[in-house]
Amino acid sequence: MTTKELAIAASTVWVIVAAILVMFMQAGFAFLEAGLTRMKNAGHIAAKNVLVLGIASLVYYLVGYGIAFGDGGNGLVGGSGFVPSSETLLAIGASPFSWFGSIPAGAGYMFQVVFAAVSLAIVWGAMAERTKLYVYFLFGVVFTLVYSVVSHWIWHPDGWLFALGMQDFAGSTVVHYQGALAALAGALLLGPRIGKFDEQGKPNAIPGHNMAYVTLGVLILWFGWFGFNPGSTLGVVTGDRVGYFAYVALTTNVAAAAGAIGAVTVSWLVLHKPDLSMMLNGVIAALVAVTAAAGFVAPWAAIVIGLVAGAIAVTGVLLVERIRIDDPIGAVAVHGMAGVWGTLATGIFAVPALAENLATGQGGLWYTGSFHQLGTQALGLLAVGIFTFSASFGALWAMKLAWGIRVEPEVETAGLDVSEHGMWGYPEFYIPVPGGYGTESHGHLLGNGHHHHPMPSPALSEEAA
Amino acid sequence: MTTKELAIAASTVWVIVAAILVMFMQAGFAFLEAGLTRMKNAGHIAAKNVLVLGIASLVYYLVGYGIAFGDGGNGLVGGSGFVPSSETLLAIGASPFSWFGSIPAGAGYMFQVVFAAVSLAIVWGAMAERTKLYVYFLFGVVFTLVYSVVSHWIWHPDGWLFALGMQDFAGSTVVHYQGALAALAGALLLGPRIGKFDEQGKPNAIPGHNMAYVTLGVLILWFGWFGFNPGSTLGVVTGDRVGYFAYVALTTNVAAAAGAIGAVTVSWLVLHKPDLSMMLNGVIAALVAVTAAAGFVAPWAAIVIGLVAGAIAVTGVLLVERIRIDDPIGAVAVHGMAGVWGTLATGIFAVPALAENLATGQGGLWYTGSFHQLGTQALGLLAVGIFTFSASFGALWAMKLAWGIRVEPEVETAGLDVSEHGMWGYPEFYIPVPGGYGTESHGHLLGNGHHHHPMPSPALSEEAA
Amino acid sequence: MTTKELAIAASTVWVIVAAILVMFMQAGFAFLEAGLTRMKNAGHIAAKNVLVLGIASLVYYLVGYGIAFGDGGNGLVGGSGFVPSSETLLAIGASPFSWFGSIPAGAGYMFQVVFAAVSLAIVWGAMAERTKLYVYFLFGVVFTLVYSVVSHWIWHPDGWLFALGMQDFAGSTVVHYQGALAALAGALLLGPRIGKFDEQGKPNAIPGHNMAYVTLGVLILWFGWFGFNPGSTLGVVTGDRVGYFAYVALTTNVAAAAGAIGAVTVSWLVLHKPDLSMMLNGVIAALVAVTAAAGFVAPWAAIVIGLVAGAIAVTGVLLVERIRIDDPIGAVAVHGMAGVWGTLATGIFAVPALAENLATGQGGLWYTGSFHQLGTQALGLLAVGIFTFSASFGALWAMKLAWGIRVEPEVETAGLDVSEHGMWGYPEFYIPVPGGYGTESHGHLLGNGHHHHPMPSPALSEEAA
Amino acid sequence: MIKVEAVVLRERVETVIDAVEEQTGHVGVTVVEAIGHGRQRGITHEYRGRIFESRFLPKALLTFVVADEIAGTVVDAVADAARSGGESGDGIVWTTPVYNVTHTRTGLRLEAVERV
Amino acid sequence: MIKVEAVVLRERVETVIDAVEEQTGHVGVTVVEAIGHGRQRGITHEYRGRIFESRFLPKALLTFVVADEIAGTVVDAVADAARSGGESGDGIVWTTPVYNVTHTRTGLRLEAVERV
Amino acid sequence: MIKVEAVVLRERVETVIDAVEEQTGHVGVTVVEAIGHGRQRGITHEYRGRIFESRFLPKALLTFVVADEIAGTVVDAVADAARSGGESGDGIVWTTPVYNVTHTRTGLRLEAVERV
């Protein structure tokens, strides 16, 4: 093998491993969300992430990948590479996916599709416990297309925001902010869950059902994020740096750590309790925020970004609730607000030398004193905000008019598991079984062991009644 | 380092990473199976996968690896490499494991042993909730040997089916179909669980206890399958393609996605409910089916294979139940029927160019119009079917005669956790504690806080009875 | 790229992947520990691992990494590399982290910090269900510093135990034994949980709440250990061996397998029951024991080490309880005793050729007949035992005097989740809801649907009372 | 005193308790989760293609120990508040005389305590 | 009317209810999960080498509110059907007179409803 | 016979049962997990910044069916043993006469069985 081929081999190994880690984040979202919602919806909430991955994988293969990264498009959308063939996917650095120079086009698909699936997963967090099942299918398709367009803008050299030098290393804007925008649109159109706000609009707590699940979800996400950010180097060499992805892993890790500490501290101070779900949300918020910055900033800046993001998680969740939006998972705060923070923070803390090495934009305010990069970041947020929010709101609004997007109140009260899927997520806790949990004596097993042992018993005493 | 050494290094990294991902599939099976069975057996069902991995790892090290891949054997069985030494395992492309040319023999062991463990894990799905513990040990050893023989036939150049050009990229036949054959033998010999079929033989539902577990299991399996199929390239270069494993990852992913969509749709149409467990089974069925095909077919074909497999999962589970076989997990349908479908589908959809690049068999019916490859696949299925089913049935039948393989009815009714292991999988739900879940007032803590506060209380009023 | 750069790239990919696997072990500890403790503490126990990872990550970045691996120190402590800059972290084989010659310093941080976090995670196992929250923060910082010092002794060429040729491949002593020493100190200073021992000091069982969680934890740990041990080659070439890490993976795997078999067998013989939690503990004990040995011993020796470790897990847990120490997770036995066994076993079974290839120490007693290596191992254990135990005991003792380290009895009885965090880990099982699990009729939702349907009802009959 | 027992739909429990407090001022109730079987049909479930019905439905069993004079009002209040207006499954209410009603904390008769 | 209460083994609940329906035609029962302690010994558990016993055993508490005239038959039917033939733990049955039995949905006396 | 029913704090259940056995020798009790609402305030919880209170508290409902002559002692024993010395929430105890008390296993009257 030539050294060039070896470099491709090493880069492909790294990118595919990273893609696999990101794919696993679906399990993270499944458990984060199932844990923060109620038992009666647990099966539905968890399993929907399998559906999300399925829909995103197919739509992205058919058209999304071409829209995002196909050659011959314009500043707004890619122009080729739809339903790619094996030949196309085995080729390296060739049309229609010439942008991927150091890995086969198939590796490019694998890495990008799991990002699309993560963005789609975020959407459902704020729409949890009350959305009709068909919406997952239909809006899943729509959103994957919207996502692909925006990723073209920012991550493909033809993209207009890419051309402006917007810095979004692994997608604080592309993946998280976009997902949160659609989530917000959905939460607004759906309205709050039954009982979330009382007559006076005072918010009620609707506790999730399993904090261990939430912890598992967060640790899986932290784990997967090491594919998400470091993998975004798309290879083993970055500019003139070998193994740059290791550095990206480090900034990602210290930011997440700071997010945990930041959130638990703020929660302790503000809420007078070290709320576990807030601490866990803080980790996600920090990871979201450092996603845009990971390759551009110094470790100390990553820590600052994480600490602030942790604080944003706590306050943001309360704020969203204050304005009467019901977001069971905190997606709007954790992916939206933290995504905005991370995108802007990159414009502030980007180290000139690193930006140069990445050949994207320039140094941030802190180092250069110039607002240029920060402005570019803000512009990107504005453009994406308008486009993705209106597209999502429009699509969901049309669906609401056409067929409705919210389940009937009785379905919501009974729970989505039994109402929509015919079976509880935890059958033994819901099917009334006198024999107790996990015995054979289920109602449907009537007719077993009805033999009995007669024996004379005393006549009814007269004093009764 | 020379480029040759670097190629070995890169290949070894990839193969070991893939092996690690496949090893983790045991957690996937543990949760898939625990979730689809009852609370009273949850500990036993989950923990048995640790036992499975333990037994397979030792038996495969001692003899299995040599039987499957040792040099100097014949078409039926390998002839050397038993209880290999450190020297042997550190060697690359040398006897007795000269077949592994681009990775150390130790890496070969790691990759192959986790496959053996997956095949063994499948067996217990259909035998769940009623098998005696010793059977796991004894039949685990037997099956690992049977498995090693068949993997020699199909995956080692000396093997007679390999020689015929059978295409089984990562083991639809070797791993999944074999596991399902033993599972079927076990289910037949054990008979159905108490209450599964009523007097008239009408099947009853025995719901599993945790759909979130099932979802976790399926996502872990999807994750692990990216080691299973792409890892089967056994290196970073395949024929003249660098990073071919990325392409394999893509076909695997779109097939799994199609399996989810296919199964949920069919379930919605046929069962009038989008049954979650069926959708999740559909993903597994699709992954099983694409396992033989992953490196041979075009993406569109992978999607077709996945969709059909999804439908097979739903209908297959119902069919197996119709013929009065009690398979709590659906192993026979999902690993067996889908495994057969995947093996045959490869004979239909194999792309000539890809088959040539993999130097295994030829193009499929669809492209060549020739039934040759399809015939080879069918022959392989027939041979393995006869060998593995009869070997498994024979071994289990002998054990049934000798010591019995099914637990006593009262053990089954009480649950395997408390009966066989002395403790429930969820103690706080089963140990009757008046103090309520998770308090100190367990029966065994009698004698705490018996101090009381006497005080005169009214004499018993006369009107009482 | 030059072959040298390619070698660095490949090594960095491997080391970072390994680091990511080790990071995920936090989820393993979270579920192992949550499963072996009670429902009322599940949220706290699981989520604390996120805190552990957060604290270790920051402290290790700020000072730990420099203490352990910084140049210009002495035999006891490293001398530079505190709060490292991006430049420093991107550099390869340069001061202050010149010890990492084949990977960037940032990769070195990533790999080492997750080890520090694992060691810290072990500490809390024996202190579970009764420790004040602030202790996690404060002692977490102290322990990370202690850990860094000892890892300098044994893993950095300047270290005095390194100089003596102590063999601790991946940290049976550095990571596990140290964690267990602090755990022991904590358990002694805290005293047993309420109800663990009765008036006569007879131990009571306090069953954990979820064996499926324990299984998940153990399988995640087994999975992560493939980063832990094989990753400790710190590159793709070891001495003159390419892909040596594959061999390390093999010894790790057979040892773990033997641990499962050993523990379940011993438990069956000694306790007359194949106790699941003991079998699962046995796997961990075996992995802990083979950690020092993985790169030094032959496969047969790894199997012996695993079998013995499995037996140690069962007997050790009983022994610790016998001497009235309450260690809910078995950390002292599984990480401490098995860590000692593994460290000594390396001195017995180290293969001269492998030790030479690793350029660390010499062959063990078994091969050389010399007690030299065994003596070195024992000396290391003694030194670390004195240092880490006294440092940990001292720090915790001071905290006990100053603010107390144990929660109030009523907090312990009610559970840490509701008392310290304001909310149960499983709210729907604890908040008394007449409407049943997962309904809207929570106390805080009073005032919903109070409309009722009046209708004349019969006058109270006179015969009443 | 009189013990008023009632089987009600679980989601009506709080409504019923509020009604009793509003109409009689009586505070004090003990609730137990129950499952019931009556004229009403059970719930139908589907699992992997099998349809099956549980003959039981979730209910709650309420116990109010009240002064003789308000027992009648309590019965009416419960029956009215428990009425869902649905097809079936609203449950029943009944009374039983009870004696020696002792208030544990004070050791006094409950009547006495309540009079306080 | 008469309230028949019975403590039975959980696995006998459906058998008992069927027996009552077959022998008296009475439909309507409320079931509560209970744990009991009586002449019978508890279950022994093992956990990590410690053997321990729980003094309680799972039982179910059944409540039938029936017409006075069938009460006796109900008691017998329950006792017979609840008998497992085992060593111990089969439980007990007893009756209490109850009054003002109101059927919530209709607001009528239960007797009236049942006569319908 | 007399049925003694008591609502007690869950953590007092075993203490109460022991007290009854010690003071009257009576063995046999059925326990049900209950939640109660009385003079005592509920528990306050916090979740994601929202404070909320549940009006219910965990209790246990005990049923002892005893011979008439010991009923009084049982009531006293229960009330004394159930008393936590705390502010509130200790519960209440009461009695009801019951009839036809049948011991399922033997089919005999419970009095008879106990005399054995």
Ligand SMILES: Nc1ncnc2c1ncn2[C@@H]1O[C@H](COP(=O)(O)OP(=O)(O)O)[C@@H](O)[C@H]1O
């Ligand atoms: N005779 C009875 N004895 C005990 N419980 C009864 C009786 N009749 C009804 N119940 C309880 O009331 C619940 C509702 O009764 P049901 O007959 O379904 O109501 P409806 O008459 O309004 O249809 C039942 O599930 C059961 O718990």
Ligand SMILES: Nc1ncnc2c1ncn2[C@@H]1O[C@H](COP(=O)(O)OP(=O)(O)O)[C@@H](O)[C@H]1O
């Ligand atoms: N006197 C009693 N008061 C209340 N419940 C009782 C009484 N005697 C028995 N029980 C209930 O019946 C169950 C079975 O009683 P037990 O004495 O074990 O049956 P057996 O007499 O057949 O051995 C007990 O667990 C308890 O729930």
Ligand SMILES: Nc1ncnc2c1ncn2[C@@H]1O[C@H](COP(=O)(O)OP(=O)(O)O)[C@@H](O)[C@H]1O
């Ligand atoms: N009148 C009553 N009827 C039914 N249960 C009652 C009654 N009074 C109290 N209880 C039960 O006793 C428990 C304790 O009552 P509470 O008034 O809180 O005790 P205290 O009077 O000591 O404060 C309540 O939660 C409820 O379960």
